[in-house]
Each structure stands twice: as C-alpha cells, then as structure tokens.
Amino acid sequence: MLKYSIKRVLWMIPMLIGISLISFFIMHLAPGDITNNEAAFNPKASEESRQKLRELYNLDKPIIVQYGLWLKRMVQFDFGNSFATHQKPVFLGTTDTDGNYTKGMIEEALPITLMINLLGLAITLTLAIPLGILAARKYQRWQDKSITLFNFIGFSIPGFWLSLLLMYWLGVANNWLPISGLHSLNYENLSTWDQLKDSISHLIMPVIIPSVTGLAGITLFVKNGMLDVLNQDYITTARAKGLGEHTVVYTHALRNALLPLITIIGLSIPGLIGGSVIAETIFAIPGMGKLFYDAVLMRDFPVVMGVLTIGSALTLLGNLLADIAYALADPRVRRGVARG
Amino acid sequence: MQKNILVKALSNPLALAGFIIIMVMFLLAMLAPWIAPYDPDAFDVKAILLSPSWQHWMGTDGLGRDVFSRMLFGGRISLLVGLVAVGISTAIGIVLGALAGYYRGWVDTVIMRLVDIMLSIPSFFLILAVIAFLTPSIINIMIVIGLTSWMGVTRLVRAEFLSLSNREFVLASRTLGAKDMRLIFIHLLPNSLTPIIVSAVLGVAGAVLLESGLSFLGLGVQAPQASWGNILTDGKEYIQFAWWLSLYPGMAILLTVLGYNLLGEGLRDALDPRSQSS
C-alpha cells in the first residue's frame, strides 16, 4: 500500500512537467499578447510603451527561455503577477513593504468555485444515488425509462438558456430569488442568520442548475453499478438465503455498487476546481472559470498558465487521494493487484 | 453484428425516438436549400424581430432574417461540427488506444500517462484557450474539440484490445505469424467497433452542446455564419421578448443532444449482455 502510494506520488512529477509544457505552449499558439487588449487600442497609447511592456514580461525572448524563466519561478511557488489587473499576484497573496496585503487571484477565486461545485456535487449525489438505485431495481420498466429521459433532458438543455429562463422566472417574474451575484449589497449590515440566508438564496440557482445538468452521468453510473452487483452470485445467494429485498439492496449491493463512484468523483475534480465558465459568467460569480476566461480574452499569460497549472496540479492531487481512498476501500487493490 | 445491435437497440422506444429525432434533423439539414423559404442571409430592415407567422414560421431576427431558414442552415453547421469533432477524437483514440493495448510495455505507459495528463487539465479551459488563441473558426472549433476529447476512446480501445488479445482467435493468428497491422485491423479493431460507435454517438451529443457553450462565450461559430449556438446566443438578449429567437435554437439543440444520448444509451443497452434476458 505504501509502495503503491509512493509510486503514485512520484508519477506526479513527470505529469506536472507535461502539464506545464502543454499549458505553456498553448499560450504561445497565437501572436496575441497583453499589449493587444482593448484598452491598449487607443491612439493615445504609443507603440513604444507597448514594446516596453513586452520587454518587461520577456515576451520578446525565445519561447524556450520564457518557459525556463517561468518554470524557475514555478518551482518556487511564484506564479508571478497578472499582466492585466494591476500586477495582482496570480496564486497566493503578497504583503508589500508597508504591510498591505494583496490577495492572490487564484486564492480569491478557488474557494468560491470549490464551494459552489462541492455543494453541486453533493446535490447531484443525493439525487443521483436514489434515482440510480430506483432505475436499477425497475430496470427496463417505466420508472427506469422516465428517469433516463428526465436525466437526458436535463443534460441536453444548453445551460445558459436554462439559466436565463430560470433567472427570469424566479428573479424577475416572481421576486423569489436574487438574479446574479453572491451577496446582497447590504450584506455587511445583516445579522449572521440573515447573512446565511442571503448567501444561500444567491447560491440556489448557480448550484442547482449545473447539478441538474450533471445528473445524467452519475445516475447512469449508479444504475449500471447496481445492475452489475445485483446480478452477481453473492447477491443471488443472499436472496436465496431469504434476506429481505431491502436488506439485499441497501446493505449488500449498495456498498459494492457505490465503490466505483470514488473514481468518478476523482474524475470530476477538474470540473470542481475549474468551475463553469458559463455559469460563472451568467451569474456574475468571480470564480476560477470567470478568472480564466477573462485572462484568455486579455491574453493575461501568467493567469492563464497559473490557473491551468494549479488547476491541473490540484486535480492530480485529488485523483491521487481518490485512488488511495479506493485502494483503502477495495481489498483487491489493497493487496496490490495492478490496476490499469 | 452491428446491424443486429441497431435493430435490437431500436426495439427500445426511447432509442427509437432518439434515432428518429436525429434522422429528421439530418434530413432537414441536408434538404435545407430546398426547404428553406428564404435565403438565410437575406435581411430585410423593414421586417425586424417579427413574431412567428405564416410568412416567417419562426419569426425574424434583429436584421429581419428568416429564423426558420437560418435554423435549417445553422443545423448543417452544428451537426457537422459534432460529427467531425467526434470523427477526429475517435480516430486519435483508436490509434493511440490500439498502440497502447497492442504493444503494451513502455508504449502503453507513455500513452496512458498522456491520457492522465490530458484528463487532469480542465478540458473546457483547454478548448477555450486554444480556440481563442488560434482565432475561432468552424475548422478550428472542430479540430480543437477533437484534439481534447480523445482520452475516453483511447481508454476504451485499449481495454478492448487488452481483453481481446487473450482470446483464442487472436492468439491463434499470432502463432500463425500474422503481421501486427493485420492483427490490429483484421482481428482486433472490428471486434471492438461496437463500443467505439456507442461512445462516438454519445460524443457527438457533447460536441453539439459544447459548440453552443462556445457561442455563448463568443468563441463559437462566428457570425454571420449561422449555427444553432450563435442563433441562441443572439436571442438570449431578448429571451422574454423576442422569445422565438431563443426557443427554437434552444429546442433544436435540446432535441438533437437528447436524440444522440437516447440512441447511444439504447445501443449501449443492446450491447449489454444483461439485456439479453429482458
């Protein structure tokens, strides 16, 4: 087990280098750079001043040299400062000589995205597991078919369209929920209880809409897992022993059927960390997706690279934890049977 | 073998419905030049934002263009983007998966690590960045979606190859001295084809949806070329007023993606040994 874990950790190093190479070279696919954002396209902005910007950021050096300089800083956990947003630090905050603390951009965005997506995942799982079990138990019957249909409809609706329709219905036509943003403007003046209610009401739409669209995959997974397990010998044996259907399904089958879910959750980590560009844009949420999208449009290379690298590294870490958790939960792996 | 699977899948009413939806969509898209009542690019500044009527079944857009005609021609683009993108990813997936599953050893290790790397980078970010940096165009969108979604197919093909290569007929051909290429193309590949098709069908659904998401962000098919994604994006500004601008493209995307999913799921079920009994 320990050997397995160490091996997995060591594998992360070449993978991180691979990830950083991919993200770095993607950055240089296009001739566009920071000096071409809309603000700079102003007759008052001289070309010399833009050339100076390029020199400052080493954009004029060969790509290999730029990568070297960047990698050198990266191993020191220094992801540099944003080109576009007044030199904000990309990853972690810094304190200047006067003791003013400036928060890092990823440091600000990541918790928001993580919170929203973890809540979303929790909701997806709470809905998907019972639905999956039901579909498996009523396999090929109308319950199974309606669950499949309902899930696929949820999956197939363009998310931003559904969001706008619901924003109109819940926020404008009926004044039930706030339309966008994370807090009300008077948030600071509310009591703790009201602040909690305020936050929850702002989170309902951005959390629930993506989790409904993501329901289909996990429900299917649970259903198929259940079907596999229910057909296995030990379940048949359990049934034959006269155990109640309820006991069979919920004690014996479920545990084994849910085990592979750990892997699925591991695979969904990029989404948890990356968040949804579209949902964050439409609901005005300053998370990782919005951060990345803005950086792409501004050609803010340090931020683009920072988000890709940190996001991928955290994903690797998450996958590692998921694998270890899986190994701990599944005796076959624990004993060292090789996994693909 | 494929034929039987399809027949079997279509005995499932949901899969049949999906199949019919997709066929209808393709038929409409292919016949667009004959069905469309107007030139999709012909504008009429005196007929801006008309609601649906006998003259304009789906109303007109902000430049007085006929939405129905644009939907038909836009459908061609949206369906094409999905097909080609998945074609690319499936081709890459088959090649890499076959190499990994057939040769194993270090080839397998390298390819599977590459898969792991690609899977750990948030894929929508990758697509967004590459399309933005390369300048958005239909070709770029298809290639980039293709290049960032081959990992699933690779794993699938590899797994099929690994399990097939222990089967007697493969072992037999190998001992008879069959060449690698012959083994791969004559024996292994055709036998893994059905799961690949299922995954491709489901992949197309994802790609169609992805194009609409990219359109929302301004990085999809670029105007004035119509696609369902950019008609919907155009309409989102007026969602409560000129509802026809968003309802029809929204429904078209919904139905198409739903159709592919139902069909793909039906095929998967039909392949599944469990369903033999039912």
Add this chain to the structure above:
Amino acid sequence: MNINTPASIANTPLIDIFKFITTLSILSCFTFASCSQQPEASIDYNKSYPSQDGGTMISAMTGEPSGLIFMVAGESASAAIASNIFNSLLKYNGNLDIEGDLAESWQISDDQKTITFKLKPNLLWADGKPLTSADVLFTWKTVTDENTRSPYASDYQLVSNAEATDALTFKVTYGQVYAPALDSWASLHILPKHLLAGQDIRTTSFARKPVGSNYYQLSQWNHGENLKLTRNPNSVLGQAAIDQLVTRIIPDNSAQFLELMADNIDSMGLDPIKYSRIIPARPELKKNLNLYKELGNSYTYLGFNLKHKPFDDIRVRKAINYAIDKQEIIDGVYLGLGINISSPYKPGTRWSNPTLKPYSYDPEKSRALLKEAGFTKNANGILERDGKPFAFEIITNQNKEREKSAVIIQRRLKEIGIDVKIRAIEWASFISRFINTGDFDVVILGWGLGLDPDQYNIWHSSQQAPGQFNFIGYNNPTVDKLLEQGRSELNPDKRQEIYHTFTEQLLADSPIVYLSAGYGLTAIHKRIEGIVNPIPPAGIGYDSHKWYIPKPYRRNQISAN
C-alpha cells in the same frame, strides 16, 4: 405572474411554459430573505421633487477595473470609476468648452509654449491633507516616468520643463507649440504625492484603495462583485447629492437587463432594439425607466487596406463608398438611432465641417467608377480585372452593430458585382492577427469622435508601424502637413480652418467609408432626478453630482452606512 405584455407576445408558448411551471410551483417560497422583498409596485415615480441629499444609486458594468490609477490601468472600466474619485487640472463643461477643475485659471505665454496653471485655494485630499502644485508636479513626473509605462505618456512627454513655482502655481513648458496640450490636462487624474511618493506606481496597493479629491471616495471594493463609492466630505468642489454610488460587476448583458427589469440596478446602457422596441412595448418597464439618447462618442467605419490592390485605387474606394447605403445601415442596424457623418468629429462641434456631405448611395456612379478602374463583369456576374475576380473579406470584431453593418454592406456590394465574405473575430485575435500584421483587406471598426481635433496618430503617414494606428496605410503629404500645422496652432479659428481643410481632403480621398455615428442609449430609473434632458454635448454623466434621489423613491433595503 405579473407580466403585462403587448398582444403579440402575450400568448406565446414560452409564457405558457412559465405559467405552467408557476402553477406547478415546485419551488415554493420558503425562508429566504429575498422572498419577503415585495416589488415596490405601488410607487408612482413620475412626481418630481426638489433636490435632496442622500440615497444610493446602483449601476452595473460588464468588466471589472484592473485598478483605479487610470494612467496605469488604461481601460474604460477604470476611467468610469476613477473619474468620480480624481480630478484633473481642467475639465470640459456641458458644451465642451474647457474650464478649470482643480485649476482656477491658466495662462498661455506669448510664445505659446508655456502654460501656467493657478490652482484653486485650499484644495484638500479626501484624507484631509492639502492638495498643492507639488502633487501636480508629482503626477506629471509619474506619468512620464519610464517605469510607469503609461499608454498615455506621449502627450506629457512633450513637456520639456515642468515646475511648481509656489504651492498654487504649476508651470509647464513645451519644446514646441502643442495645441492639444489643454485637452491633455483635462484627462490626467492628479494623484496624491504624500501617499505615492517612493511607491512603485505599477504595483502599489493605492490602485485598489485610492485617495482622491473629487466628489466621491472608494469605500469598499468587493472583488468581482461590486465597488462602493461614498461622498468625499473633503471635496472642495462642493458636495454631490447622492450619498452612495454602487457599481455592480455583471459580466453578461442579458443578466444585467434582467437585473434592470427586477429593479435591482438603476441604470444600464442599451442597444437600439431594447431602446426602441422592447422597453417602449413593456408598460411595466416604461413605467419606471427614463430613456436617454445622446450623440455617442464614436463612429463606425469601413476601412480599406490602402497597401493592398485594388484599394490603392481611389476610384475603387469611391465606388465602394457610393455603393453603400448608409441610411439603410442606420435604419436597419441602429433602428434610426444614429446619424450620417462626413468627418471624424462630432457634428455640431466647431471642428466638424458643415459644408461636407457624405457620399450618397449611387450604384450607377459606383459601376461607372469601377468600369473606369478597369473592372468588367464575368460570366458569374462578378467584377474582374486582369482575370482576377473582385472579392475580399470584411473583418470585424464581435460587435453586433458592426456584424450587422457588414451583412448589409455585403449585399449592396454583391449587387454591383463584388464578392464579399465576412468574419467576426474576438478582439485580441482580431488586433494581433489582422490589424498589427496588416493582413487584411477591409475592416469595420470604430474610432472615437475626439474632443480635441488632433488625429495625428490615426492619419499621419509616419504612424504606420505595427501597433500604430494608421494601420490602413493612409499617406497624403497634404494631410500630413495639415496635421502638423494643426498640432502647433493655438488660435481656435485658424485651427478650425486647418481641420476643415483636413476633413475635406480626407473625405475626397475616401480611405475609409463613414458608416454611422450611433447614439449612446441609456435607461435610468425614474427615481434618479435632476438629469438634464436633452443631454448636452458633453454627455449624460458630466454633471452627475447634481443628480438626486427623492426620499420616497429610495430603496429601503439598502441603507448607506
């Protein structure tokens, strides 16, 4: 459901879906704060009240400022917020005449190279420290400093000597007479020396917690959510009426409009469709919103790459100019909310030459000119010269109005036998891939209608290097000379003459086709009173410190603290 819709929209499937869902009402209203907020439907916003202090005005912007030191940040979002916090030496009044802002008076020396500014007495920063000429000198040094790398430095680098002769006097001397000098001092935000001296202007945290001298000061900046400004008690220019200005960051336009409909924001810029079709047709919106229309600060043009054949031929450029129906674009794209222009200056201002007329829509003339230039129709009805069909691509950025204009132009050009393709491209790619490389035939873009007539950067033949603004490659020695003269002529009448000649020459050369100057369209909630309408040439916001919100109209849930 409280939707009042015009008959044409009322019985639509979509609304039915809403009704259906509402009756099903899966999500009932439980304990959330927002549920208890009832829409304040009963208030009649049409009464007018005398000016009174207090209240909060909420607006929205799509992008967040990168920082509030405008000379470093450079983008419009930064300017929009920072101009409420900082002052310049000079400013434009409602009629676009220059007047003093921090400066009480200014004097130009006889050789016209030196300007002496006299500051108003007893000026204070928001933190209570005195604002003196030392701050102005510091600001000039900062903006021209190499390390600042301000995109706006070039105007101020022409100053050969600047000094603060006493606490209230600031004197600048130019190497050569520079006519746009006064204009440049109306856009430089004066920064406090006592807070910034010794700091790196590019990284200082001052950009996120600025201290200025104008009507408002920044009280809170919730990153990615909103910026709150409150009145600056030390403002010596007087006190603004509204207590608090909140700007919410809402990236998506549709979401912004939903917020406007739900009365969560007070103002929003509109497109022509919302302005003339949607809001007037919706009584529940019309009831609460005032619509404002002003001549915008920019115009849209079709520009030729003059280095590419056949656009080097003036007959071809004129032919295309005659083939485009500008009125059709104004009607179809701007729904009539735009005007024809024939020079790059705001119509009605002194720099705009009233004798110039735009090229009329005249396809016959166009055909004749193309024939003269050697084009003949081929079998497909496309014009050809030397066996090469006349075909090109119009490139534009993702701007709905520009895209639509391109579609209209495409058809008109097709009618005279030119095969046009259109591409709309995301901004950064557009600039780097096409404009900076000169790899384009025809573009549709916009330029600002400047307040100062100097447009040396756009039209002078020396400004063609990659990244400079004469990317269409316009080169006319007469125009070059006029632009040089115009820069060093301070006499307004002589200057006017120079620029009238310049615009005449520009129109005759037809390096660009003026398409339209669209109106700036804004909806502002009726609770905001004191807005001057019709809007003066300087634009809607120039005296926003006088706007006020009568007590009965204030939102009760947002109290200024």
